Amino acid sequence: MMPAGHEQNLSEGLPRGVRLGVDVGDVRVGLARSDLDGMIATPVETLERDTSVRRVAEEARELDAHVIMVGLPRSLNGAEGAAAQKARAFAAELVTLLSGQEPEIEVRLIDERLTTVSAHKALHSSGRKGRKHRQVVDQVAAVMILQQALDTERSTGARSGERVQAPAVPDTTQEDT
Template sequence: MTESAVPGVYPRGVKLGVDVGTVRVGVAVCDREGILATPLRTLDRNVKKNTDVRVLAKLAAELDVVEIFVGLPRTMKGEEHASARMATEYAKLLVSTLLEAGSGIPVRLVDERLSTVTAHRNLHQAGMSSRDHRKVVDQVAAAGILQHAIDMQKARGTDVGSRVSADLPPGPPGDGVQVVPEVHAHSAQRILPKMEGYSEPGQQ
């Protein structure tokens, strides 16, 4: 079941990384040990019906996720503009959707400066044509966001990012999480040969 966060300690288990765009939303997952973030899938953003948010919440439940990191785009000066506000609103909407499903999975915003630029570079180095980048770049960027977050957790020994609160009041008690077999990280070296912040399995 979902492990609650303890002061000075970060949750252990499967986590998701999310890269929010105006057209697509990239999703990545890490193994229970928090060693390797792997691209998972790309969702089409539906601003009117928010079907992508519901799919993401359902996915989190199916994978028994303990934490979700949403990338917060900032400029090189650390400023937040329209894209950052969009990511923040998306994170709030995700929290509300999780609460409506009876899940208290924490959602945290983490700095994602240059994540998409890095994703494009890694795909190019992996030999993928620029024409094919669009199919996977969002989920590769999400993997970069998640990898940075889990690496920082291990380095600091505590949680990272800013916890997001929903604009809606909390729903009824219950975590609404389905326990499923452990998700194993599959090989990402081909797609993420030089992901910034990547740690080889076993390294701290």
Template sequence: MTSPQDARPGLPRGVRLGVDVGDVRVGLARSDMDGLLATPVETVPREVAAARILAEAAEGGARAIMVGLPRSLDGSEGAAAAKARTLAEQLAEALAGEDEPPEVRLVDERLTTVTAHQALHRSGRKGRTHRQVVDQVAAVMILQQALDVERSTGARAGELVTATTADPEDGPAAEQQEAR
């Protein structure tokens, strides 16, 4: 008998987290150990999001943190994508010193918030109450999409984010970092 993990030899078993970055709130979702199903965790204020995500990753032994990267329909990135990249880089930096840190990955999340609002509306939830849970629903959608990619390809979804190890006073690498 084979387990779901046997079908994906390149991916270790473990929890994955999904993150939807907003200006004010950040939605957080998590998967089961086999990476089959995404479920909502909570919505947190943006200013404490990194600390809460890191705590959830440590508590759950997360193997990957999938941060939604909002792109325009034409694939370009704007201010919202820059905020998602910044949070992903903060997470990667904070995890860099760990023995086996979870991967931090940016996953294309075009239209997930719009789709989350539509799903909440179809479920009968009033529009003014969407704000409290829409980020969680969007995080679930981001994570579920990434889990589906993992199952179909045997590889992690998205773009790997690595910690920057350059000293800010070390010339060109620092200049690139400052230009972001």
């Protein structure tokens, strides 16, 4: 029997449950969440970068989230630069913070090419002034990352993106002979 909130969504092959979306920036981190059925992403908050990993882990526990989708910024040709390495480090830190949780919370990296650019365009076309973009652009980008992942889940019946694994623990039980 599955824990409350983890009922199987039979039409999609994935369990019901909240998913979180994260847009990792140098200064701020945007956070979004889905409904239990994984239909729609909505903004949650913008976090300061230095406290964001712990806050995302806390939010995941509070909401009984199944998955955290972290945006992986790649260049148009698919290459990964410094920003992608920061996102990978953020995701790895999340996995470490959440390890040992029951039920397990997956952390996945989602290709997020151009989401911040698209978020700025969406805010601009909605009439929001440029300076005020900074306050919410990371949340909008997180919503876009999460919505893309949700749409992929619905169309494929499988989780989107690349799963981040916990770092391997060295085996110290063997003795030198």
